[in-house]
Amino acid sequence: MTLPSVQLNHTVVYSSDRAASAHFLAGILGLRVGAPFGPFLPVDLANGVTLDFYQAPEGPIQDQHYAFLVEDQDFDAMIDRLEAAGVTYYADPAHRQPRQVNTLFGGRGAYFADPDGHNMEIMTVPYARP
Template structure:
């Protein structure tokens, strides 16, 4: 049996705004609303299904393994949007990227404070 992640639900105060934010950074489309969810489908067929919830939910962490060209494009969009970014998950190194595992990585927050990560090499 093969086990694959199919989807995960991401709480948001505005599901469409949050899904659009992430899709714009990653350069992927926002899917059509399905029931109460607004999906962002990744290239490996995993979806992040955004669901509107009242404020006060705990922040989540999502890491996206991308190639160098995708990193460059996404990081360019992060900078163009004037978003704060960090080299570390604890947000102690603002305005920097990391070079872990021989690649590059960066963390940024979505509109609801979820900690998003882009990395070009995984451990």
Template sequence: MPVELNHTIVHSPDKRESAEFLAGILGLEVGEEWGPFIPVATSNGVTLDFATVPAGSIVMQHYAFLVSDEEFDAAFGRIREAGVAYYADPNLKQPGEINHHHGGRGVYFLDPGGHGMEIITRPYGSHVDPFAASS
């Protein structure tokens, strides 16, 4: 069996708020709470299991989601409609902009727990540079 990422735990001061926020932006479903977790499953089977931990113990993580152009439009619309601050870069230096890296579109935003979220329409390295020297 090939190695696949199955799930990851996302720490948050309020697991329900963070799970519902991300699911709402991405158009996903919030799963049934089980044990200390509230899951949000992606279409490729990876589950983000949100867990409540004390706010001072959370270390910012980065989560990137590959979406179609249509899904990007819908998610970006929800980001703007909700008044969520968004940026073209991971360092949050280009507010109110999106990027066009790798021949697609991308945007960064923070979830309620302070984690960096990213949606992109093209995987990193997928864009062929038309000006690159051919060998």
């Protein structure tokens, strides 16, 4: 059976302040925030996927998980930017190992929270799947 060609094009990231959240993540990852597109503030990733930050209506924002595959040579700069911003990073998704980096699958990885509590992950090697 031939599977259709399907790619993720964009996803919406709900935030209490779309500009603050978009600039926070773009700053940590070393990216730029694009021009507003309707109610969205985009951050383009290298693989063509766009994170569209959206100002959520009042009320709690359901936290989500976003994982970013990054180049090993960029990882240290991202950790440095987290430290400079006073943001604690963790080796684990439950945030129990502060200021530590994991070495899953022979790479390096870390988790941190964005201003709305979304659990962001940076990793240098994708997870192995059977």
